[in-house]
Amino acid sequence: MSEGARRFAVIGHKGRMGRALADAIEQAGHEFRVGVDRGGDPEPLFGQCEVAVDFSAPDGLKASLAAARAAGIPILIGTTGLGEEHFAMIAEAAKAIPVLQTGNTSLGITLLAHLVREAAARLGPEWDIEVLEMHHRMKVDSPSGTAKLLGEAAAEARGIALTDNMESGRHGFTGERRRGAIGFATLRGGTVAGEHSVIFAGEEERITLAHSAEDRAIFARGAVKGALWLIGREPGRYRMEDVLGL
CATH class of the missing domain: 3.30.360.10 (Dihydrodipicolinate Reductase; domain 2)
Structure with missing residues (x-):
């Protein structure tokens, strides 16, 4: 692992996107430190990481946000199918940590x-x-x-x-x-x-x-870029447009 490598947590790591993310993280020279799947409790694990990426399911978002807040690390959320209650949770979490939520990380x-x-x-x-x-x-x-x-x-x-x-x-x-x-x-x-x-x-x-x-690897590479950009940011809500400076 290269000097300056960052430690990632991936929620939903056993899914198709989760596996693609693990590959993209390692190909970019960083460390896939923690994987959390459905039913798992992320909170005891996030303290080992510098950033979290969530591509799981809407019903797991509350636990993911709580764990990121407890660990004081930023989180990128690529989970789709979110409702108004989820956006309210994201807005509340963004008062304490950097949060990037998007429907697509490409x-x-x-x-x-x-x-x-x-x-x-x-x-x-x-x-x-x-x-x-x-x-x-x-x-x-x-x-x-x-x-x-x-x-x-x-x-x-x-x-x-x-x-x-x-x-x-x-x-x-x-x-x-x-x-x-x-x-x-x-x-x-x-x-x-x-x-x-x-x-x-x-x-x-x-x-x-x-x-x-043509391949979901493009979403994984974009998510890694977005997650790295989040590290060290002030608490708040961010978009992929911010990552590209648009």
Whole structure:
């Protein structure tokens, strides 16, 4: 292990992302010190580490945040499917430690969200926005956390709340598309690591911004970069955009 190597804790280390994270941590010359799986108690273990990364499940987030606070270490949260109660927990924990929560740790997706925000801010509501995503057949949440992240970027740029302007699961006689709505479409199948497109559809022209993930290793490498960036930061909430200086 190289001089200056950092010690990582990974929550959900037996899952696909957890295994990819362990590889990425070691390939970057750092130490995968602690792994915690479902049902495990992270608190006695986090004191051995300098940063934690959580890619587990929403029901384990409370324990992960409590353990990070007790150890006084930053935590990066890549878990998807979070609800308002989870975001409230994150906001509370961020008063004491640095917390980076994101629906996607890919550096490419981070830049894509920035471009979506820029486009949405400059194109008026007469341009319809649709978010299309495809993932492997085993994914359990829909729309994906990344799709929501991209939708949030568009909504934020337009000064609207995504929760009030989101259209998904269209079926049957739905009527006309609501002006200003942000639509979501979901595809599932095969072993697709992640495909995301944001379509801006105007009168007689379209703009499509897209990203293709060929291997989940890209998410692991991005998570390692984000976690290392968090070490030594002041308590607060951070985003992947901060890591890239956007």
